[in-house]
Amino acid sequence: MTTAPSTPVRRLNTSKAMAEAIAQEMRANPEVIYLGEDVGSYGGIFSSTVGLLDEFGPTRIIDTPISETAFIGLGIGAAVEGMRPIVELMFADFMGVCLDQIYNHMAKIHFESGGHVKVPMVLTTGVGGGYSDGAQHSQCLWGTFGHLPGMKVVVPSNPADAKGLMTAAIRDDGPVVYMYHKGVMGLAWMAKNQRSIGPVPEGEYLVPIGTAAVAHEGADVTVVTLGLSVHHALDVAEKLAGEGIGVEVIDLRSVVPLDRETIVASVAKTGRLVVVDEDYLSYGLSGEVIASVVEADPGLLTAAPRRLAMPDIPIPYAHVLEYAALPRPERIEALVREVLA
Amino acid sequence: MTDPSTEPARVPDAVRLDLYSTMVLARTYELAIQREYHADKGPGFDIGKGLVPGEMHLAAGQEPVAAGVCAHLMVDDAVTATHRPHHFAIAHGVDLNRMTAEIFGRETGLGRGRGGHMHLFDPSTHFSCSGIIAEGYPPALGQAYAFKTRGTGNVAVAVTGEGAANQGAFHESLNLAALWKLPVLFVVEDNAWGISVPRSASTAVSSNAVRAAAYGIPGVRVEDNDVDAVYAAAGEAIARARAGQGPTLLEVATLRMLGHFEGDAQGYRPELAEVASHDPIPAYARRLQDAGILDEDAIARIATSAAARVEAAITFAKESPLPDPADVLKYAFAEEA
Ligand SMILES: Cc1ncc(C[n+]2csc(CCOP(=O)(O)OP(=O)(O)O)c2C)c(N)n1
Numbered sequence: 001m002t003t004a005p006s007t008p009v010r011r012l013n014t015s016k017a018m019a020e021a022i023a024q025e026m027r028a029n030p031e032v033i034y035l036g037e038d039v040g041s042y043g044g045i046f047s048s049t050v051g052l053l054d055e056f057g058p059t060r061i062i063d064t065p066i067s068e069t070a071f072i073g074l075g076i077g078a079a080v081e082g083m084r085p086i087v088e089l090m091f092a093d094f095m096g097v098c099l100d101q102i103y104n105h106m107a108k109i110h111f112e113s114g115g116h117v118k119v120p121m122v123l124t125t126g127v128g129g130g131y132s133d134g135a136q137h138s139q140c141l142w143g144t145f146g147h148l149p150g151m152k153v154v155v156p157s158n159p160a161d162a163k164g165l166m167t168a169a170i171r172d173d174g175p176v177v178y179m180y181h182k183g184v185m186g187l188a189w190m191a192k193n194q195r196s197i198g199p200v201p202e203g204e205y206l207v208p209i210g211t212a213a214v215a216h217e218g219a220d221v222t223v224v225t226l227g228l229s230v231h232h233a234l235d236v237a238e239k240l241a242g243e244g245i246g247v248e249v250i251d252l253r254s255v256v257p258l259d260r261e262t263i264v265a266s267v268a269k270t271g272r273l274v275v276v277d278e279d280y281l282s283y284g285l286s287g288e289v290i291a292s293v294v295e296a297d298p299g300l301l302t303a304a305p306r307r308l309a310m311p312d313i314p315i316p317y318a319h320v321l322e323y324a325a326l327p328r329p330e331r332i333e334a335l336v337r338e339v340l341a
Numbered sequence: 342m343t344d345p346s347t348e349p350a351r352v353p354d355a356v357r358l359d360l361y362s363t364m365v366l367a368r369t370y371e372l373a374i375q376r377e378y379h380a381d382k383g384p385g386f387d388i389g390k391g392l393v394p395g396e397m398h399l400a401a402g403q404e405p406v407a408a409g410v411c412a413h414l415m416v417d418d419a420v421t422a423t424h425r426p427h428h429f430a431i432a433h434g435v436d437l438n439r440m441t442a443e444i445f446g447r448e449t450g451l452g453r454g455r456g457g458h459m460h461l462f463d464p465s466t467h468f469s470c471s472g473i474i475a476e477g478y479p480p481a482l483g484q485a486y487a488f489k490t491r492g493t494g495n496v497a498v499a500v501t502g503e504g505a506a507n508q509g510a511f512h513e514s515l516n517l518a519a520l521w522k523l524p525v526l527f528v529v530e531d532n533a534w535g536i537s538v539p540r541s542a543s544t545a546v547s548s549n550a551v552r553a554a555a556y557g558i559p560g561v562r563v564e565d566n567d568v569d570a571v572y573a574a575a576g577e578a579i580a581r582a583r584a585g586q587g588p589t590l591l592e593v594a595t596l597r598m599l600g601h602f603e604g605d606a607q608g609y610r611p612e613l614a615e616v617a618s619h620d621p622i623p624a625y626a627r628r629l630q631d632a633g634i635l636d637e638d639a640i641a642r643i644a645t646s647a648a649a650r651v652e653a654a655i656t657f658a659k660e661s662p663l664p665d666p667a668d669v670l671k672y673a674f675a676e677e678a
Contacts, residue, residue, distance in 0.1 A: 041609040042537035065507040065543040066474050066535055094473060097508065131389030132446070133396055134457040136472040189386050189604055313673045316664075317457030318446030319394055324666035 007203040009160075013186025015047035017159035017200045021166035022049070022086065024204065026056055029084060032170060035062035035071055036088025036124075045090055046126045046185050068098035072123065076106050079121035084170055089125040092141045092179060106175045107150030121176075122169045123151075128181035128228055128278060130326055131190060135314035138322075140227065143277075143284030145177045146255040152176045152209050153255040157184055157230035159198045161253055164207025172209065181227040181278075195231045212259035214266065218246030221336055222266040224289050225276040226252040232329040233276055236336060246270075247336060255285060260292045264300070267293050271302035272339045276327050281309035308335050352569045354634045360412060360568045361629060362643050364404035364622050367428040369647040370437070371399045371599075373655060374427070374444065378603050386604055392445055392659065395457055400428040402566075402598030405621050406530050407432035409571025410498060410591075413579045419467035419484040419497040421477035423530075424459045426470035429500060435463045441654040447661035454664040455672060467497075475501050475508035478527065482514055485523040489585075496524045496582040503592070504535020506549045515590065519556040522587035526578050529590070532597035537609040553590035563593045566621045596621065 012020065026032045034049055034056075040063040043050035053061040064071040068089060075087035089095060095102060102123065109117050129138030145153045154169060154176060156162040162180065169176035186196035215230055216237040223233045230251045237247035248266050252259065267273050273293060275286040286307035293300060308327045316322050352360070374393065381391035388395065400407070403425070411420070411432035422429040430440055435451070443450030444458045451463050459472035467484065471477040481499035488495035501511060506529050518525045529549045533540050546552065553560025561578065563570045571593055578589035596619050600607050607613055629635035 038536045038538060040537070045536070063538045063542055065538075066504045067507045067509070069509050097473065097476070097510070132394035132457065134460055134472065135455075136460065137396065189388050191387055191389055311670055313670055314455075316455045316669065317395065317452075317460070318454035318664050319389075320446070320663050320666050321454060321669050324669040 007201040007205065009199040009201050011197055012159050012200045013197045014156065014159045014162045014180065015050065015185040015187065017163040018048055018156075018166050018180065019050055019052060020200070021163040021205070022170070023052060023055060025167060025170045026052070026060060031082065032084045032086065033060045033062065033078070034086045034088070035064050035075065037064055037066060037090050039063060039088055044088065046180065046182055047187060048088060048124060048180070068094060069101055072098050073101040073105065075121050075123070076101060076109070076119060079119045079175075080109065080117055084120050086122040086124060086170065089123060091137050092125040092127045093136050093139050095125075095141065095144070103148040103150070107148060110174055111150055118173050119175050120173045122166075122178050123175065124178045124180065126182050127179045128183055129315050129322060130183055130228070132317055132319050132322060134317040138315040140179070140181075140277075140279035140310070142179050142226075142255045143279045145179070146285060146288075147283075150175065152257065153179065154209055154253060155179045155181070155226045155255060156253065157181070157227055157251050158195060159186070159200045160205070161207050161213070163200050164205045165209065165253065167204065167206045168209050171206075176209065179227075183228040184231065193231055195234065207253065210254050210257035210259055212253055212262040213251045214248065214262070215251040216247060216249040218248040218270070220246040220270055221272040221274060221339055222248045222250060222263070222270045223274045223276060223332070223336065224250045224252065224263055226255070227278060229276045229278055229327055229332070232327065232332055235329050236333045239333065240336065245336075245340065258288065258292065260296065263289060264293055264296045267300045268297075271300065273301060273305040274332070274335050274339055275305070275307040275309075276332055277307065277309040278327055279310060280312055281307065282312050284309065303339050306335050306339050308332060352572050354632075356412060356572065357569065357629055357634055360408045360572060361625055361635065362647070363408040363412070363432050364568065364625065365643050366647040366650065367404045367407060367431045368401055368622055369644070369651045370427060370431055371401045373651045375399055375599070375603060377655060388604060393458075394446070397458060397603040398425040398601065399599050399603065400425045402596035402616070402619075402621065403530055403532060404428050405566050405568035405571050405625075406528065406593045406595050409568045410526065410528055410575040412572055413576050414498065415495070416466055417493065418495050419481060420469075421481045421484075421497070421499045422468070422470035423477060423500055423502060423505070424470070424472045424474075425502070426459070426461055430461055430463070430468055430470075433466050433468055435461065435466050435468050437650060437654040438657040439463070441658040442661045445658035445661070446663065447658055448664045449657070449661040453672070475505040475510040477501065478510050478514035481525055482518055482523055485518065485525045486521070489524055494583050496526060496579055498526045498528060500528045500530060502535060503529055503531035503533070503540050503549060504538065504543055506552070507543060515553070515556045515558065515588070518588040519558045522585065524582035524585070525588040526575065526582060527588060527590045529592040530595050531592050532595050534597055534601065534610070536601040549592045550590060558588050558590060560590045561592070563591070566593065566595045566619075568621065568625055
């Protein structure tokens with residue numbers, strides 16, 4: 001369900017919408033701080049914090065050393081003491097150097113304390129490829145975060161959701177991993193994407209964590225996806241609508257919790273399911289979505305479910321290879337047609 | 342901690358000429374890659390476009406570190422470089438054609454176009470690099486361990502930036518190498534910036550060389566991006582390593598002349614206007630001229646020969662075939678012979 005904006009809207013790109021939510025929450029609550037590499041005068045490598053240093057100063061918008069274990073852990077400790085830190089891991093690909101703090105500490109303290117200790121923290125991180133940044137800087141990895149228990153995982157695909165999910169994440173009393181695909185941020189130096197700029201409500205705006213959106217309605221086939229692939233799926237849905245094919249696009253917005261109800265309701269309507277995931281194919285989100293539908297009611301499907309994901313290879317550098325591996329619009333379209341055939 | 346830059350280093354004339362030529366080759370390469378990188382990113386700047394897409398980190402200004410260190414290396418010695426790897430690759434003798442082809446994403450490249458500029462692997466020179474900060478340090482330990490076990494007398498050189506010296510892998514590696522007396526030279530290129538963050542805002546000590554004391558190994562800082570001083574300090578450290586006396590930490594105060602990556606406007610950088618005047622290569626040329634080892638003719642000859650090699654490599658890359666998309670699933674696992 002798309003939450004209808006109730007306040008005035010203007011058009012912003014995704015990174016500005018994200019920074020606006022952070023600024024609003026920082027104004028309202030002095031315990032909200034943002035820390036990470038190059039988040040100060042640089043404004044974040046993916047423009048996640050542009051303008052925030054000017055308004056909030058270096059004690060609340062904090063450049064850290066390149067020491068992810070230490071500064072993510074610091075965020076955890078500050079959150080345990082009741083602050084509301086937002087900590088940026090520049091690229092999700094860097095989780096390897098600091099994963100222990102993330103999955104054994106940030107994500108487990110609440111459980112281990114029997115619910116007595118809260119960790120109200122947001123871990124933001126850039127994900128995704130498509131610009132030849134190679135195998136160590138292009139991964140999505142939301143399946144990994146989603147697999148490890150104890151953290152919510154959100155993935156906005158558009159400016160309004162970026163704002164609404166950030167507000168919700170900051171206010172959440174537990175750890176939320178907020179993963180923004182570089183390709184939806186509306187960055188001046190990446191391929192221009194028409195959907196990375198869109199209407200954003202001006203005032204307080206929340207998108208509840210755990211609710212998927214029906215980004216495009218259709219009666220013939222359900223495409224479940226997230227992040228940049230939503231943009232591709234919408235392009236395909238609009239194209240096929242011209243041929244009288246109804247593609248329903250579900251934008252998950254949240255990997256954990258997963259809105260299984262919305263997925264199942266859509267498949268109940270269309271009978272056909274395609275899952276598109278820029279993360280690795282095996283043991284990941286695409287399998288989870290299909291399992292959720294089959295577990296709910298195997299009779300819903302009138303055709304075998306299909307998935308299009310990053311094949312189980314590291315992401316190649318050369319443009320021709322990367323594009324051969326990524327879930328590009330042409331391949332989404334081909335798979336949708338196959339499922340309908 | 343010693344400071345070798347207080348006494349002028351004695352470097353043989355022939356070596357100094359080699360150091361100069363190596364620096365010129367590396368610089369010529371960086372500027373040519375810069376040219377090719379920006380040639381077709383427009384209109385505007387789209388990082389994913391062009392013959393060389395993706396992030397590009399150039400090391401112009403840091404050539405003295407690579408030249409001075411690698412002058413002591415044999416082809417069987419290992420180098421693990423950073424996300425800014427070209428100057429070390431060139432100084433260590435990685436094949437220019439195949440490296441360039443990799444940067445252009447070609448099938449003839451070091452990694453058949455799979456790796457890219459931050460992920461260059463050349464087994465013939467034991468060269469590698471990593472896009473993840475400080476993560477080239479640990480593998481260098483293993484290469485050194487193999488050399489030590491086999492008694493080859495080889496060394497491993499591990500490189501990071503001063504920003505990366507705050508990463509856990511850096512400290513763990515120093516400790517382990519010191520403990521096991523591994524033949525490693527740890528090099529820190531202190532260009533004073535970790536992207537937009539100055540060293541003063543990232544590092545609690547003014548010199549990383551003092552950190553060596555925590556692990557009981559020698560720590561040396563070369564203050565002035567001086568290739569002769571780097572050569573002298575690295576020579577001593579590498580000799581120690583070859584003699585089985587264990588690792589050394591060598592930090593060099595160097596200069597990042599360009600942005601962190603190409604496209605970086607460097608608005609955060611107050612000293613930007615002065616950067617060009619600190620270029621170490623013309624300064625070294627003047628010194629060699631004053632010493633009577635280099636004249637205008639030789640400068641021109643070295644420049645021409647570097648340009649010829651670099652342009653030939655770029656031509657090789659451009660004329661090489663792209664990888665076949667049908668092969669996209671290859672190399673995730675060890676291939677059958
Ligand atoms: C673990 C990890 N964290 C962050 C980054 C992003 N990053 C790439 S280069 C860089 C700055 C490195 O600074 P320094 O080590 O001083 O090397 P320099 O770039 O100056 O050569 C950062 C933060 C990364 N690649 N890996």
